[in-house]
Amino acid sequence: MTDARDTGLTLDPKYDAAGLITAVVTDAATGAVLMVAHMNADALAATRERGEAVFWSRSRQALWHKGETSGHVLKVRDIRIDCDQDAVWLLCDPAGPACHTGAPSCFYRRIGADGLEPVA
Amino acid sequence: MTDARDTGLTLDPKYDAAGLITAVVTDAATGAVLMVAHMNADALAATRERGEAVFWSRSRQALWHKGETSGHVLKVRDIRIDCDQDAVWLLCDPAGPACHTGAPSCFYRRIGADGLEPVA
Numbered sequence: 001m002t003d004a005r006d007t008g009l010t011l012d013p014k015y016d017a018a019g020l021i022t023a024v025v026t027d028a029a030t031g032a033v034l035m036v037a038h039m040n041a042d043a044l045a046a047t048r049e050r051g052e053a054v055f056w057s058r059s060r061q062a063l064w065h066k067g068e069t070s071g072h073v074l075k076v077r078d079i080r081i082d083c084d085q086d087a088v089w090l091l092c093d094p095a096g097p098a099c100h101t102g103a104p105s106c107f108y109r110r111i112g113a114d115g116l117e118p119v120a
Numbered sequence: 121m122t123d124a125r126d127t128g129l130t131l132d133p134k135y136d137a138a139g140l141i142t143a144v145v146t147d148a149a150t151g152a153v154l155m156v157a158h159m160n161a162d163a164l165a166a167t168r169e170r171g172e173a174v175f176w177s178r179s180r181q182a183l184w185h186k187g188e189t190s191g192h193v194l195k196v197r198d199i200r201i202d203c204d205q206d207a208v209w210l211l212c213d214p215a216g217p218a219c220h221t222g223a224p225s226c227f228y229r230r231i232g233a234d235g236l237e238p239v240a
Contacts (some may be wrong), residue, residue, distance in 0.1 A: 006220075006221060007221055008236070009229070009235050009236040009237070009238075010235055010236065011231060011235055011236055022142055022146050022156055024153055024156060026146075026153060027144060030151070031146070031150070031152075032150020032151070033144055033146060033153075033200075033209045035202065036142055036144060036206075036207040047137040048203065048231065054163070062157050071146060071177045075229075078230060079230065079231040080229060080230050080231065080239060081227065081229055081236065082155065082156060082219075082226040082227050082229055083219050083220065083221055083223075083226045083228070084226075086156075087156040087226075087227075087230070089153045089227045099202075099203050100126075100203065101126060101127055101203055103203075106202040106203045106204075106207075107200040107201065107202050107207075108200075108203070109129070109200060109201055110198060110200050111131060111168065111199040111200065111201055111208070115128075115130055115131055116128070116129040116131055117129065117132065118129075118202065
């Protein structure tokens, strides 16, 4: 199906039943996927206003300004939205590791034939 | 919270209530995010076996071998999983446009100050 949401130039996010869209963060310099999180309308608005990534924490049920305590904010260089407007892609400059484990990216393990393998 | 799922080397996807995890596809050559979709356990297994992206279509409630009809398959070069194992990142070689609109990437529009703008 292709409709106005898919091809038009009106921002019309398709929030799910919980009021959320998916947010994918990449490192604008390297192209690495750093993390995947979620945004509600307030988080998207806050991200656009602030120029730093603000998500919706599903576990805490609260806005989550990434790096607010750690200092590892994600400075947003560009925001793109996908065809059916249920996902956004944030191209960011990370101020530190994106992952709570201390890894630069949350995707620090490969799915190998026999389990997970750390990515060099 | 950091536990075995976050730091260990055992594949243990954290499927949501619908049995799904998020799948982010990037172009292995350019780093562009091509699309975001979902996988259940069968889709992840099929992707690993086939070496081409297989998702779960939430609209059709069926396995979806991307490109099966269009020929625009996504050849998988690497699969990574994030810290809490509720999202995978597929690094792919796309055989054609990833988006049903014909755009190379589903993320072909930028969120600008006054709405959406096509990305060159």
